[in-house]
Amino acid sequence: MKKIAVGLILVGLAVVSMSSVFFHNRQTNKTYHAKEALESIIIDDKNTPVTVVGTSDTRATVEYKESRNSKYRLKERGGILTLERKDNWFFFSSWFSFGNDQGEVVVEVPKDQLENLDLETSNASVSVKNLSVDSADIETSNNEIKLSKLKVSDTIDAETSNGKITLSDLTFSDGEFITSNSKLEADRLDGKNILLETSNGNLKFDNVKVGSELTVDSSNASIQGYIIGKQSDFEINSDTSNGQNTPGNSEGSGEKVLDLNTSNGDITVKFSE
Incomplete structure (x- = not known):
């Protein structure tokens, strides 16, 4: 009986200990203020929504949450701010997300200060708005990307999956926007070379101004669009199956390609x- 009682006590202690790990992984709000003007921001995260927004402030600010399971390493040097998430895999709650430790990273930066933005997360949404940069590389997975009011002097790439x-x-000059198994919607784009790509989802674009080439790809779904300019300015290559095709294929007098x-x-442009 004594052995049974001791065993039950040990089991009880183990349950209490595990409960502490799973359910008492409290989060702490953190704020980081940049020491100087920034040229680049690099974000390497996972399972956490990320928002980057341009403001009228003079210095960048990062707000985030830390817990026993997840910490962030911030490094600022030579005008480059790097934020990297580090998970503590010792705790089982990191594996199964029982600790409910998903937070959010919010970066506020002077809207005309950055040259480069490099942002990567996974299984979480991304929002970037009100910025002027030279280049931007934005990536997530299994969630959505929202981009608005951006001026990019060179290239912008944004990619997700299932979102x-x-x-x-x-x-922008050159832009590639790629997803899969979901919708892609674009309004008021102005670019030299533009790629809009999804799969198994409707693709809709409005008020798009094309400098040189616009490529639009989907599958098992419709394409609907409105282009600023003349149809005769474009060489059009248009192809679908089991659907209507407007405007079809045509050779325009201009040098632009659609x-x-x-x-x-259906394709309706x-x-x-």
């Missing part, structure tokens, strides 16, 4: 002139 991409008021591809869905 919607929403774009509005973007100006490629439209989907399957099992109109021009402002």
Whole structure:
């Protein structure tokens, strides 16, 4: 009986200990103020939503949450701010997310200060708005990307999977926006070379100004769009199956190229002139 009683006590202590790990992994709010003007921000995260927004402030600020399971390493040197998440895999709650330690990273930065933005997370949403940068590389997975009011002098790449991409008021030279198994919606884009790509999801774009080439790809879904300019300015390559195709294929007098591809869905693209 004594051995049984001791065993039960040990089991009880183990349950209490595990409960502490699983359910008492409290979060702490953290704030970091940049020491100087920044040229680049690099974010390497996972399982955490990330928001980057341009402001009228003079210095960047990062707000985030830490717990026993997850910490962040911030390093600022030579105008480059790096934020990297470090998980403590010793705790089982890190593996199974019982600790409910998902927070959010919010970066506020002077809207005209950055040259480069490099942002990566996973299984979480990303939002970037009201910024002017030279280049931007944005990546997540299994969640959505929202980009708005961005001026990018060179290239912008945004990619996710199994999540919607929403774009509005973007100006850039070269831009690639790629997702899968979800919708892609774009409004008021102005770019030299533009790629909009998804799979198994409807793709819609409005008020798009094309400098050189626009490529739009989907599958098992429709493509609907409105382009600022004349249809005769474009060489159009348009292909679908089991759906209507407007405007079809045509050779314009201009040097611009429009490629439209989907399957099992309609293509409907109109021009402002």
